[in-house]
Amino acid sequence: MAQDQSLEPAETRTVFDAAARAAEADLPSGDEKTALVRTMFDTIAPRYDLVNRLMTFGLDVGWRKQSARALGLPAGSSVLDLACGTGDFLKILGRTGLRPFGMDLSWGMLAANRTGAPLAQADAAALPVATGAVDGITCGYALRNFTELVPVFEEFSRVIRPGGRLCILEVAEPEHGLLRIGDRIWFRRVVPLIGGILSDGAAYRYLPRSTAYLPPTDELRSMLNHAGFSSVNRRALSGGLSQLLTATRRGQP
Numbered sequence: 001m002a003q004d005q006s007l008e009p010a011e012t013r014t015v016f017d018a019a020a021r022a023a024e025a026d027l028p029s030g031d032e033k034t035a036l037v038r039t040m041f042d043t044i045a046p047r048y049d050l051v052n053r054l055m056t057f058g059l060d061v062g063w064r065k066q067s068a069r070a071l072g073l074p075a076g077s078s079v080l081d082l083a084c085g086t087g088d089f090l091k092i093l094g095r096t097g098l099r100p101f102g103m104d105l106s107w108g109m110l111a112a113n114r115t116g117a118p119l120a121q122a123d124a125a126a127l128p129v130a131t132g133a134v135d136g137i138t139c140g141y142a143l144r145n146f147t148e149l150v151p152v153f154e155e156f157s158r159v160i161r162p163g164g165r166l167c168i169l170e171v172a173e174p175e176h177g178l179l180r181i182g183d184r185i186w187f188r189r190v191v192p193l194i195g196g197i198l199s200d201g202a203a204y205r206y207l208p209r210s211t212a213y214l215p216p217t218d219e220l221r222s223m224l225n226h227a228g229f230s231s232v233n234r235r236a237l238s239g240g241l242s243q244l245l246t247a248t249r250r251g252q253p
C-alpha cells in the first residue's frame with residue numbers, strides 16, 4: 001500500500017558528505033567507487049534481469065509502472081531514463097506513449113539493453129544533453145551507485161526544462177518490524193546466495209551493503225530543493241520495500 005508524505009521546501013542542512021558516509025560503512029568512495037560500480041555492472045549485466053526479477057518477486061515491474069504514471073507527463077514527452085541499465089524502465093515508458101532514451105555508465109548494461117530506445121554511455125554527473133532539453137528524467141535504483149549526489153542532482157536540474165518532472169525509484173527499509181526483519185534477511189542473506197549461484201557473489205554481497213550510501217529522506221529532499229526542484233514528494237511502495245521520489249523543476253514552463 002502506498003503512503004503519501006509531502007515534503008516541505010528545505011532548509012537547514014547544506015553539507016552532504018558522501019565520503020564520510022562511505023567511510024563509516026567501510027565502503028569505497030570517489031574514483032575507487034566509480035571504477036568498482038562500472039566493473040561490477042559490466043560483470044553482472046548478462047544475468048541482471050533474471051536476478052532482479054527473483055530478488056523482488058517481480059514487484060519491481062509494478063513499481064516502475066507506478067513511477068512512470070507519477071511522472072504525469074503527456075504522451076510524446078521526451079524522457080531521459082538515467083542509469084537505464086538493461087532497459088526495464090525504458091520499455092514501460094515507451095508503452096505509455098512517452099519518448100524515452102537511455103544513458104548509463106556501464107557498457108555491459110547498455111550492451112544487454114534490447115529495448116530499441118536510443119542509448120548513450122554517460123556519467124550522470126556530466127550528461128551530454130543540452131540545458132532544458134528534456135521534459136522529464138526517470139532514475140531507477142541508481143542513487144546509491146552514484147559517487148556524489150549533489151553534482152548528479154544539479155545535472156538533473158540543468159537538463160530538465162522548467163516545469164518538467166523528475167522521478168527517482170530507490171530501495172528503502174520497511175518501517176514495520178516483521179517486514180523489516182524479513183527484508184533484511186532476504187537482501188543480506190538470501191540474495192547474495194542467489195546472486196552467487198546465478199551471477200556474481202561479490203556484487204550481490206556489495207549491493208545490499210550499498211544502501212548505506214543513501215542519505216535519509218530529509219537530506220535527499222534538501223539536496224533536491226537546493227538543486228532547483230520544488231514539490232518534492234516521497235511515497236513508500238509495498239510497505240516501504242521501495243521508495244518513489246518525485247519533484248518538479250522550478251521555473252516558468
Ligand SMILES: C[S@@+](CC[C@H](N)C(=O)[O-])C[C@H]1O[C@@H](n2cnc3c(N)ncnc32)[C@H](O)[C@@H]1O
Nearest residue numbers: 041083084085104105106109123124140142145
Ligand atoms: C541497479 S542498476 C539499475 C538499472 C535500471 N535503472 C533498473 O531500474 O533496473 C544501477 C545502474 O546505474 C548505473 N550507474 C552507476 N553509476 C552511474 C553513473 N555515474 N552514471 C550513469 N549510470 C550509472 C549502473 O551502470 C547500473 O546500470
